[in-house]
Amino acid sequence: MAACSCAPSLRSANFSLPVVALTAIFTGMVLALQSSTGLSRFSADSAVASLVVLSVTRELGPVLAGLMVAGRVGASIAAEIGTMRVTDQIDALSTLSTNPMKYLVAPRLLAGLIAVPLLVVVADILGVLGGFIIATAKLGFSAESYLNNTLTFMQTEDVISGLAKAAVFGVLITLMGCYQGYNSKGGAQGVGAATTSAVVAASVLILAFDYVLTELFFSR
Amino acid sequence: MSGSEGSKTMSASVPKIRLRGVSKSFGDKKVLDGIDLDIETGTSMVVIGGSGSGKSVLIKCILGLIEPDSGTIEIDGKNILTQDRAEREAMRSRIGMLFQNGALFDSLTVWENVAFGLLAQNKCTRAEARPRADTVLAAVGLDATVGDLSPAELSGGMQKRVGLARAIAAQPEILFFDEPTTGLDPIMGAVIDGLIVDCVKKLGSTAIAITHDMLSAQRIGDRAAMLYKGAIVWQGAADTLLNSGNAMVDQFTHGRREGPIQMELRR
């Protein structure tokens, strides 16, 4: 291959880091705040730490990171491949002995598969950190006991299931971006429509698959 | 008047490209309506016709990029429409195409564009690719420094020449040129025409060129065909284009407003 076409998608996954980081930290903070007001009525203070770490690793980390990445990477993939479609670049690929599907989709799929779980690792850490900041600075928890509680309640399988979700979301995002872009037609307007559809489809699929995967992992 | 043939039956040799009854509609719009065309090995066919008459669609059908609704397209006597994917890909690797709008890969540099087919077909190593790309770029009048630019940094005419370089780099047996000289200055147009003729002669390639430029058509083409309302309405030797004796061709090549061809200017 003349060049690695996964570079742009990896780059845009990298640019998603600040967005995902901010989302995660604020979500962790909100979770701590909300759960303390709700839960303190039932006393159990350890509940805040456990609620934050479980929600973040199981659900909110992967889902929110997935939605953010869908908005950024999914859109950029659809726009890039859509532009290639309407400017005949995809046709040009096939006249140059290259299977456009393999050349365009495969590296992006791989990038999504790897990059989204990595982003979710960061989201998990920052989400917990956000909860920690509010719990210690505002709610008066001791740092030590909060961290202890966090570690006690966090199970490996919570984290792993979250990362597995992230990998699936990564695939969904890239597939939707590629599919919509690949089938776009009608110039700039068509590319715009493809981009919107890619983001919407990926977002809805992420939420639907989140349910399905949760059912698969946790309802036994 | 030497023009209006069509009766000249082809000898026993199989034409390189042979179209029979090729039709294609988009929705209710009939773009190609029973195209019959033969292109002999080592010759070049110029296709002329009004804007929107389906010239680009015709070429894309032969390339297998658009599936015709009916008809047969044979290359070396084999119907490409019934071939499986692997055969089709093998067939395509023997065809070079210059797209009307260049269709350069904008995520790659110019030289990577030119070397793309060579690398994809493993016709050269990565180390050899750059010098080979530079050689082909030089042939289309671009120097090696252009190789490092991205296609977006080029003028329209330069993009066209890079597209041409990319099409001919792997020295394919069959070459398609969709308006190779549109957007070039007259001198560069003549240079590109010369280059196309060279390719066809030196490589022994068979070519189809679409053009609106009669001068260029006569320089490039051995034969010419005119497409109108989805059908080939005339074909003959390219040097008879300007005095074909066919009223439609005459009107077209001389750019007259009055004649059998009515431009649809409504809406």
Ligand SMILES: Nc1ncnc2c1ncn2[C@@H]1O[C@H](COP(=O)(O)OP(=O)(O)OP(=O)(O)O)[C@@H](O)[C@H]1O
């Ligand atoms: N993918 C497509 N979907 C729908 N209609 C198409 C498509 N491609 C081409 N057409 C229609 O087919 C007709 C012929 O298009 P084509 O691009 O072959 O014209 P052309 O002869 O190459 O014209 P020009 O000289 O302007 O390039 C046009 O009316 C166009 O609208």
Ligand SMILES: [Mg+2]
């Ligand atoms: Mg055209």
